[in-house]
Structures are given as structure tokens and as C-alpha cells.
Amino acid sequence: MKADKPKTIAMTLDGRSSVFVLGPLAGLELARFVPHPPPVYIIDEQVARKHPDWLEQIQEGCDHFEHCTLVLPGGEKIKSLAQLETIYRWLADCNVSRDGTIVGIGGGTILDLVGMAAATWKRGVNFVALPTTLLAMVDAALGGKTAINTAGLKNPVGVFHPASGILADCGFLSTLSLGAWRDGMAEMIKTALIGDPRLFAHLHHSREQLAALLSSGDAAQPVPGILGSLPWSEWIGQAAYVKADVVNRDFREQGPRRALNLGHTLGHVVEAWSHETDAPLTHGAAVSIGMAVVFRIAAERGTCPLPTAVQVIELLEACGLPISYACPPPEKLDKLLASDKKASAQAGVRWVLPRKVGLMDLEGRVSAAEIRKWLD
Numbered sequence: 001m002k003a004d005k006p007k008t009i010a011m012t013l014d015g016r017s018s019v020f021v022l023g024p025l026a027g028l029e030l031a032r033f034v035p036h037p038p039p040v041y042i043i044d045e046q047v048a049r050k051h052p053d054w055l056e057q058i059q060e061g062c063d064h065f066e067h068c069t070l071v072l073p074g075g076e077k078i079k080s081l082a083q084l085e086t087i088y089r090w091l092a093d094c095n096v097s098r099d100g101t102i103v104g105i106g107g108g109t110i111l112d113l114v115g116m117a118a119a120t121w122k123r124g125v126n127f128v129a130l131p132t133t134l135l136a137m138v139d140a141a142l143g144g145k146t147a148i149n150t151a152g153l154k155n156p157v158g159v160f161h162p163a164s165g166i167l168a169d170c171g172f173l174s175t176l177s178l179g180a181w182r183d184g185m186a187e188m189i190k191t192a193l194i195g196d197p198r199l200f201a202h203l204h205h206s207r208e209q210l211a212a213l214l215s216s217g218d219a220a221q222p223v224p225g226i227l228g229s230l231p232w233s234e235w236i237g238q239a240a241y242v243k244a245d246v247v248n249r250d251f252r253e254q255g256p257r258r259a260l261n262l263g264h265t266l267g268h269v270v271e272a273w274s275h276e277t278d279a280p281l282t283h284g285a286a287v288s289i290g291m292a293v294v295f296r297i298a299a300e301r302g303t304c305p306l307p308t309a310v311q312v313i314e315l316l317e318a319c320g321l322p323i324s325y326a327c328p329p330p331e332k333l334d335k336l337l338a339s340d341k342k343a344s345a346q347a348g349v350r351w352v353l354p355r356k357v358g359l360m361d362l363e364g365r366v367s368a369a370e371i372r373k374w375l376d
């Protein structure tokens with residue numbers, strides 16, 4: 001794939017068209033997905049601050065009127081009922097009608113929140129997503145899941161509402177912090193593991209360059225020169241293709257889509273547990289720990305080749321991601337596992353366990369003893 005030519009992946013989700021475009025993005029791309037301009041924009045604060053000229057260019061391609069724009073801080077706290085209420089009031093002020101369009105520009109947190117607002121405002125208006133983090137480009141913006149956090153739980157409330165257009169441009173990543181790069185790599189590695197052995201091999205082969213960029217440094221600072229050092233556009237396109245293919249085949253998560261939960265069952269446990277400490281884990285870090293543990297378990301059982309598990313752990317470590325964590329006390333572990341929102345009343349907690357790169361067992365069972373043995 002050439003970096004200077006947009007790549008397009010078409011999906012049909014719930015009978016509706018959802019198109020992923022990997023930039024560079026001209027304003028005209030946005031106009032394609034806005035049937036009744038002008039749209040309204042909800043933009044991550046960091047993005048608004050760091051990319052003002054670019055945003056203006058993208059917006060100008062769509063309309064020449066005064067833009068109705070709301071700027072919100074990104075981060076997990078934004079995914080709340082209170083913020084949803086703020087957005088509804090603002091949408092009312094902007095007179096957004098049933099045929100209006102809401103454009104969300106930001107990382108996975110802004111897109112989850114704005115998607116939820118678009119899904120529910122006037123019983124659903126057109127939503128366009130411009131993901132600006134690696135994680136959002138390869139995962140959160142694709143597949144139509146929206147969510148907010150409430151009742152002390154992560155993502156328990158949400159609806160399916162696919163964006164009609166997902167417009168990604170790697171240029172936004174120039175200002176991304178090291179921590180956000182690492183989080184995005186966890187989801188990119190996961191996606192490669194479930195559906196693209198060649199991408200996984202390429203990432204593993206590049207682990208020394210990845211380590212030089214990502215294994216150390218201040219997590220809050222950007223990573224100078226990262227965009228020119230590795231084929232990000234190609235990798236993002238490949239990972240997005242895997243996710244698009246999976247959600248296209250199983251939008252409602254009845255079967256193959258569950259593979260995307262690789263590393264997430266235990267990931268959610270350690271993420272929730274860590275939020276009770278003064279060193280909360282990011283989502284990507286928690287997923288990394290979850291993946292490392294299920295590969296260890298599968299390798300020990302002999303259901304996945306040991307060298308594969310070793311390669312996965314090498315790659316996660318090269319990206320500066322954690323691979324182990326102190327196990328919660330037994331009763332806490334049980335409680336956190338039981339609250340897994342993907343657990344079904346009949347089937348209990350079904351784990352995604354690897355058999356090899358590109359092949360997952362979606363009905364895995366893991367004992368508390370195995371978790372304790374391999375988590376820390």
C-alpha cells in the first residue's frame with residue numbers, strides 16, 4: 001500500500017454501509033460521508049490544540065459555514081453519563097436534526113462517547129469517526145460498538161451504531177504520547193494474532209526497532225521520528241482489514257467476533273483491580289498482560305506452540321508493554337471474573353485461547369489456579 005494513496009475498506013454492518021478510509025485525508029473525503037452538511041464536530045482537546053490547521057482544512061472541505069464545534073478532554077473519565085448529558089444539551093443548542101451528522105475526532109474514548117451520543121440523539125443520527133490514536137485506528141473506531149462507563153464498571157452501557165465513515169490519517173499520530181503508542185500496539189498485536197500471521201511475523205521481525213522507539217521513555221511525551229521509522233500506514237491498513245473482516249462477518253458478536261476479546265477477559269480483571277490502587281493500568285497494558293497469560297497457559301497445556309508464546313511475549317516487551325501483574329486475592333478474582341460483561345448466564349466465562357497465530361479457541365476455560373500460576 002502506498003502512503004500517498006487512500007486505502008478503502010468497505011463493510012456492511014447491520015445492513016448499513018461503514019467505510020474505512022486510510023488517508024492522507026483531504027476535506028473531500030469527509031464530505032462523502034455527510035449527506036446534509038454542515039455536520040457538527042466533537043474534538044479531543046489535545047487534537048484540537050496540536051492539529052488546528054489540519055482540522056480546519058478537513059472541515060473546510062465539508063462546508064464553508066461557521067463550524068459548530070465542541071472540544072472535550074480525552075481519557076476514560078469522559079465516557080460518563082454526565083458528559084453524554086453535556087453533549088445532548090450542546091446538540092440541542094446546535095439544532096442537530098434527525099438528518100444531521102456528528103463527526104467525532106479523537107481517540108477511542110471520545111469516539112465511544114460521541115458514537116453513543118450519535119446512536120441515541122433523535123434515535124440515531126449519522127456518525128463519522130476520525131480516529132487520532134493508533135488504538136482507535138486499528139480497533140475502537142471500527143465495528144460500531146459505542147459505550148460509556150457507569151456503576152463503577154467499564155463499558156456496561158452501549159449500543160451498536162457503526163460510523164458511516166471512519167477516516168484515518170497517520171499524520172495525527174505524530175503528536176501521540178509514548179503511552180498511547182504502547183496501548184495501540186497491544187491492540188495491533190492482538191489483531192495480528194487473531195487474523196494475520198504475516199503481520200505478526202513482520203511486527204516480531206521489527207521488534208528491535210520497536211524496542212528502540214517504545215521500550216523506554218516518558219509515557220506522557222511524544223516519540224520523535226516514530227512515523228518515518230516503520231511502515232505504520234501499511235500495518236494500520238492490515239490490522240484494520242482484519243478487524244473489518246471479523247466485524248463484517250459477525251457484527252453482533254455471536255461467533256468469530258469474540259476472537260477480538262483475546263487477552264481481554266483477564267485484561268478487564270487486572271484493569272479493574274488496578275483502578276483500586278494508585279497505579280491504574282491503561283487498557284492496552286491490561287490487554288497485554290491478558291494476552292501474555294493466555295499464551296503461557298496455552299503453551300503449558302500444549303495447545304499452542306511454545307515458540308509462538310515466546311515470540312508474543314518478546315514482542316509485547318519490545319513495545320514496552322507489561323506481561324505480568326500481581327494477582328488479586330481469590331475472592332476478588334472470582335468477583336471480577338464473574339462481572340465480565342461477555343460472560344453468558346449459561347456458558348459462564350468463555351476465554352479466547354490461542355491455538356496458533358491466526359487460530360483461536362473461542363470456548364476456552366481457564367481455572368483460577370492457572371491464572372494465579374501464570375499472572376505473576
Ligand SMILES: NC(=O)c1ccc[n+]([C@@H]2O[C@H](COP(=O)([O-])OP(=O)(O)OC[C@H]3O[C@@H](n4cnc5c(N)ncnc54)[C@H](O)[C@@H]3O)[C@@H](O)[C@H]2O)c1
Nearest residue numbers: 046074075107108109110132133135139140145172175176
Ligand atoms: N468501541 C470499541 O470497539 C473499542 C475497542 C477498543 C477500545 N475501545 C475503547 O477505547 C478507549 C481507549 O482509546 P485510546 O487508547 O485511543 O485512548 P484515549 O481516547 O484516551 O486517547 C489517549 C490520549 O491521547 C490523547 N490523544 C488523542 N489523539 C491524540 C493525538 N493525535 N495526539 C496527541 N494526543 C492525542 C487523548 O486526549 C488522550 O489523552 C477505551 O475506553 C476502550 O474501552 C473501544
